[in-house]
Amino acid sequence: MDRAALQERFGIVGSSQALMQVLDRVRQVARTDITVLVEGESGVGKELIAHAVHELSPRKHGPFIIVNCGAIPEGLIESELFGAEKGAYTGATERRTGYFEGADKGTIFLDEIGEMPLAAQVRLLRVLESGQFSRVGSNQTRTTDARIIAATNKDLGREVQAGRFREDLYYRLSTVRISLPPLRERKEDILPLFESFVFQSAQKYNSSRRTLDASARDLVRRYAWPGNVRELRNVAEQTVVLLRGESVSAADLQPFLRGVTAGTGTELMPIARTGEADETRERELIYRALLELRHEMRDVKEEMSKLVELIRGGFAARPSIEPNTLAGSNFVVVRKPEEDEEDYASYIEDVIYEIENGDEGEDEADDSALPDFMTNTQALPTLEDAEHELITRALKQFEGNRRQAAKALGISERTLYRKLKEIDEEL
Ligand SMILES: Nc1ncnc2c1ncn2[C@@H]1O[C@H](COP(=O)(O)OP(=O)(O)OP(=O)(O)O)[C@@H](O)[C@H]1O
Numbered sequence: 098m099d100r101a102a103l104q105e106r107f108g109i110v111g112s113s114q115a116l117m118q119v120l121d122r123v124r125q126v127a128r129t130d131i132t133v134l135v136e137g138e139s140g141v142g143k144e145l146i147a148h149a150v151h152e153l154s155p156r157k158h159g160p161f162i163i164v165n166c167g168a169i170p171e172g173l174i175e176s177e178l179f180g181a182e183k184g185a186y187t188g189a190t191e192r193r194t195g196y197f198e199g200a201d202k203g204t205i206f207l208d209e210i211g212e213m214p215l216a217a218q219v220r221l222l223r224v225l226e227s228g229q230f231s232r233v234g235s236n237q238t239r240t241t242d243a244r245i246i247a248a249t250n251k252d253l254g255r256e257v258q259a260g261r262f263r264e265d266l267y268y269r270l271s272t273v274r275i276s277l278p279p280l281r282e283r284k285e286d287i288l289p290l291f292e293s294f295v296f297q298s299a300q301k302y303n304s305s306r307r308t309l310d311a312s313a314r315d316l317v318r319r320y321a322w323p324g325n326v327r328e329l330r331n332v333a334e335q336t337v338v339l340l341r342g343e344s345v346s347a348a349d350l351q352p353f354l355r356g357v358t359a360g361t362g363t364e365l366m367p368i369a370r371t372g373e374a375d376e377t378r379e380r381e382l383i384y385r386a387l388l389e390l391r392h393e394m395r396d397v398k399e400e401m402s403k404l405v406e407l408i409r410g411g412f413a414a415r416p417s418i419e420p421n422t423l424a425g426s427n428f429v430v431v432r433k434p435e436e437d438e439e440d441y442a443s444y445i446e447d448v449i450y451e452i453e454n455g456d457e458g459e460d461e462a463d464d465s466a467l468p469d470f471m472t473n474t475q476a477l478p479t480l481e482d483a484e485h486e487l488i489t490r491a492l493k494q495f496e497g498n499r500r501q502a503a504k505a506l507g508i509s510e511r512t513l514y515r516k517l518k519e520i521d522e523e524l
């Protein structure tokens with residue numbers, strides 16, 4: 098598959114020299130089983146690249162498992178990755194299969210590898226060297242045929258110097274490094290990316306295209322994009338949903354860019370300003386909040402559909418892995434994440450539509466288009482309080498038995514444990 102076909106297939110936009118080199122690397126390493134380290138700031142596309150490597154590899158029919166090493170509590174990471182025997186640690190009531198076993202014949206993507214605790218690093222090194230590991234609490238040697246792709250937004254070399262990362266592991270991991278430069282270092286990619294995301298959003302929201310005028314083009318090229326492609330995607334989507342008119346100027350864009358307001362410099366949300374545009378600003382803020390909510394929901398939805406696939410694939414059906422645990426620890430199998438809309442998202446879409454169209458001709462901001470729970474804050478307890486209350490009740494009902502309480506609440510014991518800890522910290 099040539100570069101263009103690869104870009105087309107994975108929706109990878111851009112033509113910078115740096116990106117071309119990355120894509121060439123992807124094509125070279127995909128055929129092999131070589132360990133790859135993907136480096137780059139947050140939002141540059143590390144996961145996209147890792148996914149492409151898997152999909153282009155002979156392992157493409159096997160699982161692609163993403164483990165966010167930064168999201169798993171330190172004390173659990175070894176058993177999550179390598180599995181654990183019953184009774185291996187307090188609370189290990191059942192035998193647990195680890196992600197490495199699940200990734201057999203596929204690819205395991207160890208995201209935020211720099212967050213991995215030292216003890217787990219030792220086990221990982223062993224897997225890298227020999228393909229061997231053992232479950233926590235067992236000395237039976239097992240083997241796994243999982244291809245490892247790791248990613249980091251930290252400078253691992255510096256982590257080694259600081260004593261937080263093993264040097265031998267660092268060398269093992271960095272046989273092949275793919276570095277994704279931040280957007281500000283490949284400015285030629287900015288406009289094509291922007292246009293592509295605007296095009297996608299216009300289709301998704303059934304809206305007309307937006308074109309950046311010369312001042313806006315200049316601004317997006319000068320802007321530093323601290324959140325890289327992810328931030329750019331969000332801004333492009335916001336211009337489609339929030340702005341009217343085909344042409345977008347620098348002044349239109351400014352409110353969406355961090356630290357680029359006409360006034361004092363670092364204002365993120367220009368709502369505090371008084372005067373002419375207060376109501377428009379306020380509405381803008383509500384839109385933005387809804388959009389963010391929508392993004393979050395989309396992420397949740399993606400995670401959930403991946404999980405469904407995982408379950409269909411028969412992996413989660415094994416008794417030692419509970420769906421909740423999987424979702425909670427960012428453990429997912431990505432074959433083809435579905436992008437279709439779910440109920441909640443389209444509900445929010447409806448709300449956005451109502452806000453956009455329901456108040457035509459009125460000059461007062463009208464919140465009747467907002468769902469009740471958003472305007473009537475008195476009517477309901479906060480989610481946190483309600484959760485707290487439910488957990489307390491469940492524990493009481495099962496006389497403090499956490500396993501039964503968790504089961505009744507439909508969450509994993511680990512989630513319950515985490516929530517109890519959160520409640521503890523609040524008090
Ligand atoms: N070149 C690109 N073309 C199109 N979309 C891209 C490109 N690079 C990144 N994206 C998109 O930008 C978003 C962020 O990318 P991704 O999640 O891969 O970044 P990341 O480096 O893993 O970020 P983080 O460090 O925050 O996890 C995703 O929606 C991804 O599809």
Ligand SMILES: [Mg+2]
Pocket residue numbers: 143144208
């Ligand atoms: Mg990522």
